[in-house]
Amino acid sequence: MHPFNLLSDPFLPVVMRSGAQRWLAFPELAAGAKSNGLDEDYPVEFNWPRPDFNMASFEFCIGVVSLAFDIREEDDWRPFWTNPPDRDALAERLSPLVSAFYLNGEGPRFLQDHESLQGNETPIELLLIDTPGQNGQRKNSDLLTHRDRYAALGLPAAAMVLYTLQAYAPAGGAGNRTSMRGGGPLTALVVPTTNDGAQPVSLWRKIFANVVPCDERLRIDELPKALPWMAPTLTSEKSRTVSPADAHPLQAYFGMPRRIQLVFSSEPGICSMTGREESLVTGFIQKPYGINYGLWQHPLTPYRRQKEAEEPYSAKPKSGRFGYRDWVAATVGSKDGKLAEQPINIQLAKNNRSQALSYNKQAADARVRVGGWAMNNMEAIAYLIAEEPLHLAKTPDQQQALDELARHFSEAADQAVSQLLAALKKALFSGQKNASNDKGILDQARAQFFDATEDQFHHLLDDLLQEMPEDGRLTDPNASARHWLRIMRHEALTIFDRLAPVPLQDAEKAKTIVNAYGILNATFAGLTKQSKTLYDKLELPLPKKKPKAQKETT
Numbered sequence: 001m002h003p004f005n006l007l008s009d010p011f012l013p014v015v016m017r018s019g020a021q022r023w024l025a026f027p028e029l030a031a032g033a034k035s036n037g038l039d040e041d042y043p044v045e046f047n048w049p050r051p052d053f054n055m056a057s058f059e060f061c062i063g064v065v066s067l068a069f070d071i072r073e074e075d076d077w078r079p080f081w082t083n084p085p086d087r088d089a090l091a092e093r094l095s096p097l098v099s100a101f102y103l104n105g106e107g108p109r110f111l112q113d114h115e116s117l118q119g120n121e122t123p124i125e126l127l128l129i130d131t132p133g134q135n136g137q138r139k140n141s142d143l144l145t146h147r148d149r150y151a152a153l154g155l156p157a158a159a160m161v162l163y164t165l166q167a168y169a170p171a172g173g174a175g176n177r178t179s180m181r182g183g184g185p186l187t188a189l190v191v192p193t194t195n196d197g198a199q200p201v202s203l204w205r206k207i208f209a210n211v212v213p214c215d216e217r218l219r220i221d222e223l224p225k226a227l228p229w230m231a232p233t234l235t236s237e238k239s240r241t242v243s244p245a246d247a248h249p250l251q252a253y254f255g256m257p258r259r260i261q262l263v264f265s266s267e268p269g270i271c272s273m274t275g276r277e278e279s280l281v282t283g284f285i286q287k288p289y290g291i292n293y294g295l296w297q298h299p300l301t302p303y304r305r306q307k308e309a310e311e312p313y314s315a316k317p318k319s320g321r322f323g324y325r326d327w328v329a330a331t332v333g334s335k336d337g338k339l340a341e342q343p344i345n346i347q348l349a350k351n352n353r354s355q356a357l358s359y360n361k362q363a364a365d366a367r368v369r370v371g372g373w374a375m376n377n378m379e380a381i382a383y384l385i386a387e388e389p390l391h392l393a394k395t396p397d398q399q400q401a402l403d404e405l406a407r408h409f410s411e412a413a414d415q416a417v418s419q420l421l422a423a424l425k426k427a428l429f430s431g432q433k434n435a436s437n438d439k440g441i442l443d444q445a446r447a448q449f450f451d452a453t454e455d456q457f458h459h460l461l462d463d464l465l466q467e468m469p470e471d472g473r474l475t476d477p478n479a480s481a482r483h484w485l486r487i488m489r490h491e492a493l494t495i496f497d498r499l500a501p502v503p504l505q506d507a508e509k510a511k512t513i514v515n516a517y518g519i520l521n522a523t524f525a526g527l528t529k530q531s532k533t534l535y536d537k538l539e540l541p542l543p544k545k546k547p548k549a550q551k552e553t554t
Contacts, residue, residue: 001264001279003105004155007064007094011156012057013274014043017200021047023156026064027091032202033084043203048160049273051385052129055187055371056164059300061207063253064101066214067226068093073213074352081208081356096220100227103159104264104279111162111254113287114232117261121283125150125272127161127260129170129184129373130380151282154271158262158281169257171378175288177236177257180296181314184373184380187300188330190349191367191387192357209357209366210345212299214249226250228291233259236292243294252298259290299344302330308338315340317374320382323450324457327388328410331368332403346390350399354392366390391461394470401472406461409484412537413457416488417449419523419530420496427500427516445495452491460484481538489524496520 004011010023017032018041032042046054068090071077085093103110125131128150153161169176170183179185190209192201224231225248233256234242265280295311297303303312315329334340342350349357349366357366368390374381391406393399421442428441436442464480474480496517502510523530526543535542 001104001266004103004159004279005098006060006101006103006110006159007098008091011159012061013047013156014203015045015047016041017044026061026094027087029061029204029207030085030087030090031204033204033208034086044200045203048157051371051383052164052168052373053157053160055189055385056160056167058189058207058210059167059187059253060160060163062210062300063250064094064097065207065211066250066253067097067218069211070217071211071213072215072217074348077211077213078356081205084204084208097223100223100230103155103262108230109262110159111166111229111256112261113259113290114229117259117285117287119285119287121263121285123151124153124158124161124262124281124283127165127284129165129168130383150272152265152269152271152280153273154276154278154280156278157271157273162260162262165260166254166256166258168373170373170375170380172258173288173378175237176286177290177292179257180252180255180293181298181301182316183378184316184375185298185301185314186317186330186370186372186384188302188343188346189300189369189371190345190353190357190390191369193365193367209349209353210300212344212348216249218248218250222248227254228256234291235259235289237289239292241292241294244296252296255291255293255296257290257293259287261285297341302333302343302346303341304329305339312341317372317382317384319374320384322370322384322386322388324388324454325410325413325450326370327368328406330370331390332406335404335407349390350392350403351396354394354399358392366392389458389462391458391465393465393468393472395472397472398465398468398470399472401468401474402461402465405464405480408481408538409457409460412481412484412534413450413453413488415534415537416492416524417446419520419534420445420449420492422530423496423516423520424500426519427496427513430512441499445499448495448498449488449491452495453487456487457484460487478540481540485524485534485538485540489521492524493517493521 007026010025012024012026012029014022014024016022020041022043024043029043032040046057048054048057069080071080100108101110108114125148131149167179168184169179171178189206192205192209218226228234228247228251234240261284262281263283263285265282268278269280270277271280297312298314302315304315305312329340331342331346333342346368367387369387371383371385373383391402393402424442424445460480460483464474468474500513500516502513504510519528522528523534525531526535531542
């Protein structure tokens, strides 16, 4: 079998600017980087038939570029952004790394255990996160994602399924470690803008926009510190953990929590995923107790804390939906980053790269793309993939002011939904406190509210960005908050009307519903006890109460 190398052989399926679909070797990703493709065809997106593979391809490429370019501070990043490499220059940068990225053959093999593993062969499709486990197959519970989808995979697809599992590995039973970010982490990517709307941004620029400086140099003789398959596995039978102090920070892109060895077929065949005829991988052998990672913070993942003193944990999708509250958590974070911290690539985009990432001189309108598996322990529920505006400001003062407003708007929306649900409980469930907010009509009301306000949230931030002076000080700082309050009031009352119509034949029920509507309306008007929390979130003063009219005396 021909040795397959992830850096020099055609490994990555892409869509070209022309719409053509091709397989490219890593150096060919540099096409279109210099001129943004005005005089040539060039790749614009990855083209695997699975969104998790496309997201993992970005992480893989960002990691490889970080290894190859030794960018230790922001001043090292900018020259390569301004004057990106061509194919030959990129190939030269990659040449010292090529020997570490063979999938098969003799010697260390990409993301596979350093020693020869012995044991029973497991079907290759069980490396896919959404494939039901052997227990689920024994119980015939694999109804949504069926077994036997991928009998064999070609070498490129096998390499990507291996990388995807190691990067996002969920809980997998005793000794089968999760990824260094835990199971199903969220990845957030910065997507730079088009060249004045004329041409799509090249895939190379999308990759390089997310490369972050690493202040620790990595020499070629130290590659095993970043690429763990280059040395014997630091196994974890005795719960040994590997922290950044034990390895190089760039191992964040090449974590290896699972001890796996691929099983290759002696005969070529058809890849079940891509339909191409090529050398095949039919299964894998696995042993437990791979690397057990301690506290790592991945550069492309947002982190959260329950309390300031607690250790951070990676943000994870809860469903296949990414709303503006999730957007705030991923791209804005909490005040001072104490409870929610943006990914490093997002921080750099906002603090240092806003002008570089947007070719449009009128507005910095780069976007953020997020992806990740929503997991229920070992079971994949849905894959989240979404793209939203990033709302990059031109100055740090503008950015700080805009982020603060976005945070306030999101927190106010949470409070508005609470009041909507409370009103519906009064109207439909006689105020029952045990009526679940996560089921039935109440869950429906919450989803409808956030769906109805989603676009308006981003439009409002866009408008603010256009009118905000460079010092971030708005002429009327409360005007946007009042506008957002009006939007929330309109949508909340509309949803209430739709879900709790007044029954004309039942006077008592009608009275209950009308009273609940009145309380909800009064809360948005600032006239109830619950109004204070809502108005505080928006930093708005409560309306002054009109003085009671005094009786005239004679």
